[in-house]
Amino acid sequence: MGTLYIVATPIGNLEDITLRAMRVLGEVPLIAAEDTRSIRRLLTHYEIRRPRLLSYTERNRRARTPRILAALEEGDVALVSEAGMPAISDPGLHLVEAAIAAGHRVAPIPGASALTAALAVAGLPTRRFHYQGFLPRRAGQRRRLLRELASRQETLVMFEAPHRLRQSLTDLHEALGDRQVAVCREMTKLYEEIFRGTLSEALDHFTEPRGECTLVIEGASDVEAAAAQEASFDVDAELRQLRAQGLRAREAVRTVAQRSGLPHREVYRRWLALSASDEPPPTTS
DSSP, rough: OOEEEEBBBSSOOOOOOOOHHHHHHHHOOOESSSOHHHHHHHHHOOOOOOOOEEOOOOTHHHHHHHHHHHHHHHHEEEEEOOHHHHHTTHHHHHHHHHHHHHTTTEEEOOOOHHHHHHHHHHOSSSEEEEEEEEEESSSHHHHHHHHTTTTOOOEEEEEEEEEEGGHHHHHHHHHHOOEEEEEEEESSSTTTTEEEEEEHHHHOOOOOOOOOOOEEOOOOOOOHHHHHHHHOHHHHHHHHHHHTTOOHHHHHHHHHHHHHHHHHHHHHHHHHHHHHHSSSSOOOO
């Protein structure tokens, strides 16, 4: 049985390819490629002999997967994306899952990645980050997602196309506030640009954006995270419901603090305020 090699290819500059990747691409009898034109350019540039190429895209992946699994019964196969590391926000994941299920060895050939390249130069914390991939194209879905991300304290990383960049920056500003952002455009290419500033400054800067962009965005502060969690969780309504169920203050406060992410003392303060407001008015004699 053959091995499925997951081969990283350059995200722009053709020099960003490893010696091992070139060797594997020259040895395998079949390359499954998200974009056969880009891999042809790479193979031609390095004078790598032309193995058989098979288009493997989001549209044809279900039909092509059985053919690639059959090829793996006879020998090795390399999987490449349009650029960067396969199976990261591209159809390659489907093939990886199928190859593993069929009992084939799946081996990484690491290399260029827009995700790690942008994180490395953004100047924002990298110990923890949340990778979102491409933002939804529909405005309503995008805004709902960004509201959900508003409370996350990890650095946020996402991809965006140039014609949607300004609208996404606007939505980010509305959902997250004026946080720090690095917009990494055309990375490793001739017109590479790394913009660092606030979201509002990025909107002023990118009046006619061109080229694919990777956005690295500052995570929420403690105050922002608490405010965002409270906005998406009706603390008062939850406390009233638990009080009506007969829960004592300590248990109700602990439950709501865990669900909302708010400090216990803040939830207890709200409990006392609700208890006072819900008391019946004194009667007069």
